[in-house]
Amino acid sequence: MNAATFDNFRTLLESAAGRTPAGETPARRTQLGTYAALSAVVMAALWGVAAGSVAPSLAVQNLYKVPAIVLLSGLSAIPAGLLAAYLSNSGARATDLLLSYATSIFAGTLVMAVLAPLVAVYYHTSTWAGPLLGLGSALLGVSVGVWVFVRVSLHAVTNSRGRSGVLFAIAVFTAVKLAMMLQLIAIMSPILPQADTFDGGIDTLVSR
Amino acid sequence: MTAALRRWAALAMGTFSLWHPQPSEAQATQSVFIDIDGALSGADHYVELHRDTLTVDSTWVLAQGILEGHQVPLVPPLPAGVTVESDRLVAVRDERREVIALRPTRALFERERVPIRISLPRDRGLGLATLPIPTPRARSIQRVRFGRGIRFEVGEETPLSVAAGIQVGRGIGHRARRRADTALDGPHAHRRVGALYVLSDSDGLEGRLYSASEHRAGLTLVAAALFLLAAAGVYRLYRRAQRAVDRERVDAYLASQVPPAEAREWGIATSANANGEPPREAT
Numbered sequence: 001m002n003a004a005t006f007d008n009f010r011t012l013l014e015s016a017a018g019r020t021p022a023g024e025t026p027a028r029r030t031q032l033g034t035y036a037a038l039s040a041v042v043m044a045a046l047w048g049v050a051a052g053s054v055a056p057s058l059a060v061q062n063l064y065k066v067p068a069i070v071l072l073s074g075l076s077a078i079p080a081g082l083l084a085a086y087l088s089n090s091g092a093r094a095t096d097l098l099l100s101y102a103t104s105i106f107a108g109t110l111v112m113a114v115l116a117p118l119v120a121v122y123y124h125t126s127t128w129a130g131p132l133l134g135l136g137s138a139l140l141g142v143s144v145g146v147w148v149f150v151r152v153s154l155h156a157v158t159n160s161r162g163r164s165g166v167l168f169a170i171a172v173f174t175a176v177k178l179a180m181m182l183q184l185i186a187i188m189s190p191i192l193p194q195a196d197t198f199d200g201g202i203d204t205l206v207s208r
Numbered sequence: 209m210t211a212a213l214r215r216w217a218a219l220a221m222g223t224f225s226l227w228h229p230q231p232s233e234a235q236a237t238q239s240v241f242i243d244i245d246g247a248l249s250g251a252d253h254y255v256e257l258h259r260d261t262l263t264v265d266s267t268w269v270l271a272q273g274i275l276e277g278h279q280v281p282l283v284p285p286l287p288a289g290v291t292v293e294s295d296r297l298v299a300v301r302d303e304r305r306e307v308i309a310l311r312p313t314r315a316l317f318e319r320e321r322v323p324i325r326i327s328l329p330r331d332r333g334l335g336l337a338t339l340p341i342p343t344p345r346a347r348s349i350q351r352v353r354f355g356r357g358i359r360f361e362v363g364e365e366t367p368l369s370v371a372a373g374i375q376v377g378r379g380i381g382h383r384a385r386r387r388a389d390t391a392l393d394g395p396h397a398h399r400r401v402g403a404l405y406v407l408s409d410s411d412g413l414e415g416r417l418y419s420a421s422e423h424r425a426g427l428t429l430v431a432a433a434l435f436l437l438a439a440a441g442v443y444r445l446y447r448r449a450q451r452a453v454d455r456e457r458v459d460a461y462l463a464s465q466v467p468p469a470e471a472r473e474w475g476i477a478t479s480a481n482a483n484g485e486p487p488r489e490a491t
Contacts, residue, residue: 004450027452034446041439065428068435075438187427203356 008035015099016107016148020155029095036102037074041067043106043113047141050116051134054123054193065188073181074105081173090165092157097166100152101173108145112137123193131194146174250348250388253341256355257419262333264326266342269391274316279309281345284412289332290340293325310342334419337363338412345408349380349388352404352413359423362404363414377406 011021011032024032048062078098085097115137123130153166185191186201197205254265274280279300286292288305296316300309316322324342333340339360343350354360366377376385385405393400406413463471 025453025456027449027456031446031449031453034442034449037442038439038446064432064435067439068431071438071442072431072435184431187424187431189424200356 005035008032009039012036012039012103012106013110015103015152016110018151018155020152026095029099033095033099033102036099036106037071040070040074040102040105040109043109044070047109047112047116047119047137048191050120051123051138051192053120054130058190058193062191065191069181069184069188069191070105070109073177073184074101076180077101077173077177080176081169084172085165085169088165088168089162090157090169091162092153092166092169096156097153097169100149100156103152104145104149107148108141111144112141115140131192131196134192135196142178146170149173250391251341251343251350252392253339253350253352254355255339255341255352255358255360255417257330257333257358257417260330261327262330262340262358262417264341266324266326267392268322268324268342268344270316270318270320270322271348273318273320274312276312276315279311281309282307283343283345283408284338286326286340286342287328287332287336290326290328292342293327294323296322297324307342310344334417336417338414339417341413343408343412348408349384350406350408350413351388351392351400352406353400353402357420359418359420360404361416361418363416365411365414366406374401375404377404379407380405 008031012035015021015032044067045063048066049059051066052058052060052062078101081101082094082097085092085094090097115133119130119133119137122133149170150167153170154163157163157166182198182205183201185198186203189199250269252267256263256265280297285302286299286307288301290299290307292299292307292310294310296314297310297312299307300311302308310324326340326342328340339352341350341352352360362375388405389400404413462474466474
């Protein structure tokens with residue numbers, strides 16, 4: 001890890017913790033945003049390997065499946081989210097919103113990555129705790145991501161009207177991302193060694 | 209025969225049938241089929257693909273009772289190799305082992321719901337050109353739904369119009385469809401998104417059945433290709449942003465080392481402005 005990479009990682013981590021750096025140029029924000037997306041891809045792959053480690057073929061497939069779900073669902077929500085931010089007159093800059101969004105994905109996948117060793121060990125040693133931890137860590141990652149998104153986005157907005165607009169945009173970003181994620185999981189399944197609720201996408205969540 | 213007489217006859221035949229149980233699988237007979245035109249309110253067919261079998265869980269809702277011993281002809285016949293399970297109907301096969309009719313084991317009453325399960329081997333089911341649903345020769349609406357393991361592509365010969373999540377065949381109006389839904393699901397029937405509504409037809413519902421998992425496998429490849437493209441795009445954007453940031457830093461460093469007038473002369477960007485705009489190059 002060279003100095004620039006470490007600097008980007010540290011800046012994103014501080015941003016996720018609520019200490020948003022001020023006075024960043026658009027180029028810098030773009031750099032941080034894209035770095036966050038690329039880091040998320042790597043961290044998602046790490047979690048995917050851990051979750052599928054019981055079956056070697058599944059672990060190898062998860063190297064691209066989980067990152068693909070994270071990246072494609074993330075990218076798919078951007079047009080709708082930005083449109084919502086614009087129409088709600090939030091006043092937030094697109095690059096700020098995108099950086100917050102990328103930071104949230106970074107934070108969510110970071111949570112999954114740090115839990116990956118635990119997921120792998122439990123999958124190998126427990127028949128009931130492994131699946132629970134596998135699914136639980138993914139849900140925790142999503143929850144932390146949403147929480148960080150709200151916190152980082154609201155940090156940059158001061159007036160109440162802008163605040164409600166940003167919250168609306170966050171809701172749209174999150175809803176579209178989760179909706180896309182659900183169907184991508186259905187397309188890419190199996191991801192976890194055991195069958196789970198999300199394997200069949202929306203069809204399994206809605207009763208026959 | 210009036211409806212009241214039919215009901216009494218059906219009741220009498222049903223009572224009689226208690227003493228004379230029918231065999232589970234009947235052979236084809238030379239009897240003339242009764243035309244049960246108008247005897248069916250509607251039918252629901254739920255098609256699902258399993259590991260080794262294709263199943264169709266059908267429910268007929270009868271508009272009129274059917275006497276025991278009468279055969280209900282199917283249009284088109286179900287292919288050879290299907291297994292028919294029902295506690296109220298038995299299969300009648302021809303010499304080619306196709307199921308050409310179903311025969312009640314007891315009298316069936318008006319508004320009775322008759323469950324039927326059709327199953328056949330997976331490969332055989334996927335190779336059929338016509339959907340293997342038990343369709344009686346009666347003018348009635350057939351509602352077909354598909355499980356998450358299977359997809360059905362309707363043949364070009366079958367004109368269907370798409371209406372907010374459902375596909376409706378020619379000759380089925382909105383009210384008729386609602387009536388069929390009510391007959392099948394009760395007064396609180398809701399819209400069955402994804403369902404097909406067709407009138408029973410002697411040619412059957414033509415189309416192609418295919419496995420959803422095989423379809424998903426194709427989509428996985430598309431998603432993987434999209435992912436690679438997206439990742440490459442994000443990486444390229446990152447490299448460009450990194451170069452821009454490096455330039456800004458160099459400019460900022462040089463600007464701090466030389467006086468502003470000289471910086472402008474050398475074309476060095478002075479600094480980012482208060483709005484966070486990119487440094488503009490001095491002319």
